[in-house]
């Protein structure tokens with residue numbers, strides 16, 4: 001897929017941009033001297049994944065869909081139930097294997113939770129990583145049999161797909177990006193009470209810092225998505241559609257690295273059986289936990 005290449009190419013461009021990095025450092029130092037940013041700054045710097053001593057403390061687990069938004073249907077199961085079962089298993093596995101990490105769930109019941117609320121939960125928890133669990137499906141195909149148009153299920157999709165949020169490349173003035181910038185700033189700097197939580201979009205210093213964090217979240221989202229993709233394919237032998245960028249609201253408004261995991265095609269009979277089996281669910285969860293460990297180790301390495 002071209003999009004896979006585009007993602008890694010963009011990722012490496014960001015990493016290679018040392019000049020930009022040093023600009024970020026300079027800007028961070030400059031901001032340290034501003035009274036506006038004095039509140040909670042020490043805590044904020046610990047949340048910068050490139051800072052020494054950075055730790056992943058909180059992981060947000062998001063079970064996709066719920067209630068009257070059930071998601072995709074298989075022949076006997078529904079996406080919202082599979083994602084909730086996976087989310088509970090993932091919560092338990094992280095608590096067992098990574099006891100120093102706090103797990104925050106966006107839902108633990110069949111409640112129908114809007115994407116804004118999911119992002120709010122993640123941002124209020126000051127998450128370091130957002131993992132959204134979903135199941136994929138393909139729409140029915142229209143075929144002509146004996147001169148009549150008929151809908152037939154398309155069961156050809158299989159395996160995993162990892163989605164990360166894609167930027168609007170020229171859209172820095174759009175409302176969505178402003179909202180994202182505001183979310184990032186609120187998550188990083190607890191100055192809401194000092195300055196009403198507003199971002200001054202005319203202040204180049206603030207915007208440079210916010211964009212730097214936006215790039216960092218995106219880079220780390222791609223990093224995590226690639227680790228997951230490698231684990232699913234190389235360790236579990238699952239087929240994969242790779243890592244793709246998509247403008248997904250729940251990912252865009254979560255001010256932290258975020259990956260949406262399409263765990264399999266619920267309308268493919270083989271995948272559906274796997275997604276609903278204990279062994280299949282345990283394998284998916286172990287793979288995500290292994291990936292978190294790799295990601296955590298990479299980011300927490302001393303500089």
Ligand SMILES: [Zn+2]
Nearest residue numbers: 064071134135
């Ligand atoms: Zn879904």
